[in-house]
Amino acid sequence: MTHYMELLATNQPWNLIIFMAIPVILAETLTVTEFFVVFRRLHEGPLRHFNRWVGIILGFYFLGIFLYLTTKVVPGIEWRGLVDILAVGFYLSGVIFLFGIALLELGILGRHRDLEGKMQLHFTLLIGFLIVAHIAMIFGMMNPSLL
Numbered sequence: 527m528t529h530y531m532e533l534l535a536t537n538q539p540w541n542l543i544i545f546m547a548i549p550v551i552l553a554e555t556l557t558v559t560e561f562f563v564v565f566r567r568l569h570e571g572p573l574r575h576f577n578r579w580v581g582i583i584l585g586f587y588f589l590g591i592f593l594y595l596t597t598k599v600v601p602g603i604e605w606r607g608l609v610d611i612l613a614v615g616f617y618l619s620g621v622i623f624l625f626g627i628a629l630l631e632l633g634i635l636g637r638h639r640d641l642e643g644k645m646q647l648h649f650t651l652l653i654g655f656l657i658v659a660h661i662a663m664i665f666g667m668m669n670p671s672l673l
Contacts, residue, residue, distance in 0.1 A: 529603055530613035530666030533595075545591060549620075552584040553655065556627075560652055569641050578631045581648070585628025592621040606670035616662035623655035 527535070534542050559577040568574040595618060605611055627648060629635035636644050 528606065528610045528613045528666050528668065528670050529599075530610070530617055530662060533599070549584065549588055549591070552580055552587065553624075553659070556580045556584060556652060557656070560649060564645060564649055567645075569645075581627040581631045585625045585631075588621050588624040589628075592618055592625075608673040609665050609668045609670045612673075613662055613665035613668070616658045616665060619658045620655050620662070623651045623658065626651045627655075 534546055556577065559573060559580065562568065563574055563577050568577075600614065600618075603610075603614070626635060630644060630648055630651065636647050639647060
């Protein structure tokens, strides 16, 4: 079992809720609202406002997960092979994209972009997160002895 899956399996149900359920629910909420925002070119209004706050909350929440895991968990890991490293590494790399979304929503990132440019960057960051999260899940479910 990879450390990714072990983390989710221990301290049930809390680790599953903290490290998987909350981030996934927020990410899926962000993804669903993102489609409406992008396809309708919503730069304001209640749905765009909700989308903005979900992005900020998710970005800071995942930053907290990243900081906790990289300071309290990862330093003590005895790696079980490349699969294990890839699963944990891709999971943690999600912070690049999610915290990027939070910084974009707060006006810190993408300051010199117009509204369309910000929308494109937001969508790109979200897609980037979905890619690394799914790669993490795939490697996380693999038997670490395979690679």
